[in-house]
Amino acid sequence: MRKLLIITAAAITLTGCSTITETVRGPELAPVAYPATLVPVSQVYGREEAARPASANSLWRTGARTFFGDQRARRIGDILTVNINIDDRAQTQNSTNRTRSNETSGGISNFFGLENSLGRAFPGGFDPQNLVGVQGESTANGSGAINRSERVELTIAAVVTDVLSNGNMVIQGRQEVRTNRELRELTVAGIVRPEDITAANTINHTQIAEARISYGGRGDVSRMQATPAAQSLVERFSPF
Structure with a gap:
């Protein structure tokens, strides 16, 4: 238990130091790395084959990509371009008006002869025919409206991180741009079909299954726009 508390305190201290450093110096770019943390998948990396010598009387190295070959992404580590063009609009308006009223009354004529004794306990008057009376009324009014418009037009390069058994590929991409003390981050991940990739090695975001697209940032401007904790x-x- 003591060890766990020490580790937790250390993590909190490191997080606080990171926050303080980011406040003073501004956000730092993440190190360039293989984007395997966006969507954790089981990946198998094969060893690169050694370069084979060219065959006799041949201008091409055996196993090299040909000029007229298919250059579309199809293996782990290949890169393809994702075109993101989101132009969504939604408008919803709802109104609710509800009213309800109820009334319940009940009495008792005989109850083991005690109805007369109850009359003496209530000098102000007691009527056994109106022993219980309940009235209730509720009113509820509600209205809501949504008017949303979003437009995002970006291009990002993604890496093939896994090839599924049916041939579909898992892609992940991340892009960071820092301007002064503001950092903009774009991430994309999902599953694509090889036949949806164009001859120019591009694919639209609408053709990505289980798409996860994030566009945001952090820095002085984002911190001032955020609501205090x-x-x-x-x-x-x-x-x-």
């Missing part, structure tokens, strides 16, 4: 907690858990 304390206010977010109050708004989320407030019962009123």
